[in-house]
Amino acid sequence: xxxxxxxxxxxxxxxxxxxxxxxxxxxxxxxxxxxxxxxxxxxxxxxxxxxxxxxxxxxxxxxxxxxxxxxxxxxxxxxxxxxxxxxxxxxxxxxxxxxxxxxxxxxxxxxxxxxxxxxxxxxxxxxxxxxxxxxxxxxxxxxxxxxxxxxxxxxxxxxxxxxxxxxxxxxxxxxxxxxxxxxxxxxxxxxxxxxxxxxxxxxxxx
Amino acid sequence: xxxxxxxxxxxxxxxxxxxxxxxxxxxxxxxxxxxxxxxxxxxxxxxxxxxxxxxxxxxxxxxxxxxxxxxxxxxxxxxxxxxxxxxxxxxxxxxxxxxxxxxxxxxxxxxxxxxxxxxxxxxxxxxxxxxxxxxxxxxxxxxxxxxxxxxxxxxxxxxxxxxxxxxxxxxxxxxxxxxxxxxxxxxxxxxxxxxxxxxxxxxxxx
Amino acid sequence: xxxxxxxxxxxxxxxxxxxxxxxxxxxxxxxxxxxxxxxxxxxxxxxxxxxxxxxxxxxxxxxxxxxxxxxxxxxxxxxxxxxxxxxxxxxxxxxxxxxxxxxxxxxxxxxxxxxxxxxxxxxxxxxxxxxxxxxxxxxxxxxxxxxxxxxxxxxxxxxxxxxxxxxxxxxxxxxxxxxxxxxxxxxxxxxxxxxxxxxxxxxxxx
Numbered sequence: 001x002x003x004x005x006x007x008x009x010x011x012x013x014x015x016x017x018x019x020x021x022x023x024x025x026x027x028x029x030x031x032x033x034x035x036x037x038x039x040x041x042x043x044x045x046x047x048x049x050x051x052x053x054x055x056x057x058x059x060x061x062x063x064x065x066x067x068x069x070x071x072x073x074x075x076x077x078x079x080x081x082x083x084x085x086x087x088x089x090x091x092x093x094x095x096x097x098x099x100x101x102x103x104x105x106x107x108x109x110x111x112x113x114x115x116x117x118x119x120x121x122x123x124x125x126x127x128x129x130x131x132x133x134x135x136x137x138x139x140x141x142x143x144x145x146x147x148x149x150x151x152x153x154x155x156x157x158x159x160x161x162x163x164x165x166x167x168x169x170x171x172x173x174x175x176x177x178x179x180x181x182x183x184x185x186x187x188x189x190x191x192x193x194x195x196x197x198x199x200x201x202x203x204x205x206x
Numbered sequence: 207x208x209x210x211x212x213x214x215x216x217x218x219x220x221x222x223x224x225x226x227x228x229x230x231x232x233x234x235x236x237x238x239x240x241x242x243x244x245x246x247x248x249x250x251x252x253x254x255x256x257x258x259x260x261x262x263x264x265x266x267x268x269x270x271x272x273x274x275x276x277x278x279x280x281x282x283x284x285x286x287x288x289x290x291x292x293x294x295x296x297x298x299x300x301x302x303x304x305x306x307x308x309x310x311x312x313x314x315x316x317x318x319x320x321x322x323x324x325x326x327x328x329x330x331x332x333x334x335x336x337x338x339x340x341x342x343x344x345x346x347x348x349x350x351x352x353x354x355x356x357x358x359x360x361x362x363x364x365x366x367x368x369x370x371x372x373x374x375x376x377x378x379x380x381x382x383x384x385x386x387x388x389x390x391x392x393x394x395x396x397x398x399x400x401x402x403x404x405x406x407x408x409x410x411x412x
Numbered sequence: 413x414x415x416x417x418x419x420x421x422x423x424x425x426x427x428x429x430x431x432x433x434x435x436x437x438x439x440x441x442x443x444x445x446x447x448x449x450x451x452x453x454x455x456x457x458x459x460x461x462x463x464x465x466x467x468x469x470x471x472x473x474x475x476x477x478x479x480x481x482x483x484x485x486x487x488x489x490x491x492x493x494x495x496x497x498x499x500x501x502x503x504x505x506x507x508x509x510x511x512x513x514x515x516x517x518x519x520x521x522x523x524x525x526x527x528x529x530x531x532x533x534x535x536x537x538x539x540x541x542x543x544x545x546x547x548x549x550x551x552x553x554x555x556x557x558x559x560x561x562x563x564x565x566x567x568x569x570x571x572x573x574x575x576x577x578x579x580x581x582x583x584x585x586x587x588x589x590x591x592x593x594x595x596x597x598x599x600x601x602x603x604x605x606x607x608x609x610x611x612x613x614x615x616x617x618x
Contacts, residue, residue, distance in 0.1 A: 051463060051464070061465070061527055133344070139558065140552070143344055146230075325476070351445065352436075
């Protein structure tokens with residue numbers, strides 16, 4: 001399992017780097033800007049998690065292969081730009097795969113460092129979404145988090161599911177697969193059927 | 207005193223979470239977004255302080271009660287939304303109480319970790335304001351810090367006052383009360399009388 | 413060399429604080445806001461680097477002289493405002509000197525903590541630019557990083573050059589001078605001749 005998981009981590013990093021590089025939208029973009037957003041998207045969530053948990057060295061600092069995955073992702077985005085922006089559906093697929101896997105990976109890492117399950121759920125969600133949030137803040141976009149779609153909520157739900165199954169002693173491998181699939185399907189369904197959470201603000205009666 | 211202080215910390219967290227949840231202003235808000243801004247507002251300042259000082263575990267990671275306070279605050283904001291937005295004056299009261307207490311708490315924590323008084327003053331101010339600053343950055347608002355009112359300045363002044371009284375051996379409890387009251391009154395007076403610092407930019411003579 | 417380097421660090425901090433304070437552009441600025449942006453610009457890059465590398469205490473927390481340099485920089489910006497904004501060319505000079513030196517300083521610090529050269533190059537660039545990036549995010553500017561000029565790219569190039577010369581055993585002092593001069597000249601040439609990297613997005617053929 002461990003080798004398989006390591007490959008998935010590198011692949012997830014690669015896909016996040018592609019997604020980040022493609023997020024360069026305005027006309028002042030250049031190769032460096034795209035590389036930077038790719039980098040930030042790929043490492044932001046895990047970096048914030050590890051800094052909050054005081055877990056050193058950061059994953060991408062301790063293992064240079066993550067940097068190579070990002071480099072490969074940005075170059076892929078550059079050379080296959082026209083293909084990739086046309087394949088929006090393909091891209092949603094990879095991005096959703098990325099957040100699904102990183103959520104559960106983040107939960108497991110937090111648990112392994114001995115925190116409460118509630119904290120682990122938050123850390124799982126952070127691992128998946130904060131790279132994109134930091135990218136959006138840097139490029140002056142409204143963070144993906146505040147857009148009218150189920151995104152972080154799917155991650156948080158999957159993290160809570162993993163923790164419940166973990167608490168009732170479901171085996172790790174089965175739990176991993178179930179939780180990842182649930183996040184993946186929940187997010188895709190939400191996009192397809194335009195599911196959304198209820199508004200926070202209620203109309204104020206006069 | 208310690209139990210009293212702990213209750214105040216949890217209450218301050220609760221009020222900051224309410225304030226953060228209510229900050230969701232645009233039309234794309236939902237329950238998750240409000241929860242997230244509430245969370246960030248409540249933990250942002252203390253988290254940044256502790257990461258800068260290398261003090262682990264972070265307060266809300268080491269003690270789950272802070273998370274429950276935030277949860278309670280967000281739910282309170284949700285269920286009493288119409289009441290709370292009408293009670294703007296009440297709200298200013300709680301927010302000001304929050305920054306007053308968190309400033310001095312932050313100063314004391316920094317001092318206990320052995321930093322210089324100047325650094326402790328900055329850390330106190332950061333504890334009080336950086337949660338709101340991070341929230342404003344995430345929601346694309348101009349950070350509260352740069353608005354034309356005395357806000358961070360009141361915190362910094364109170365922090366410096368605490369450190370001066372500390373240096374001349376005023377007892378901790380008395381010092382705590384004096385400094386908190388000074389921040390509180392300074393801030394409320396500033397809002398009431400529209401006090402402001404001098405502009406930085408001067409008109410350039412032609 | 414060490415004393416000379418220390419003086420340069422304090423001077424670089426001083427110039428970055430001036431540059432940050434002058435970045436207050438909108439009409440809601442005040443002395444506190446300018447002080448805050450000066451502070452963030454001066455310490456942001458090194459702080460992010462040290463937090464990512466887990467290197468404590470942060471430079472400006474461990475040595476109070478850095479805070480005094482920032483204070484002096486902000487006051488200088490305040491009292492000589494009209495002169496400084498007129499001397500735009502002078503200012504580019506100091507800012508460029510700042511990023512040149514901080515890049516190499518960041519590379520050396522990262523190497524001394526035992527990271528890979530690739531990571532050290534990134535950390536060098538971060539040391540130089542992230543203070544300005546954080547400042548731009550806080551003031552709702554498009555980060556300097558994404559503007560159409562060679563800026564971060566010059567830092568990264570200089571960092572890579574330093575690491576290559578380091579690998580082929582060029583002496584430290586000579587390497588330091590060469591790399592700093594290369595960043596400095598590259599950046600100034602880029603501004604003068606409006607050099608830019610190729611766009612990331614390519615026109616999509618219909």
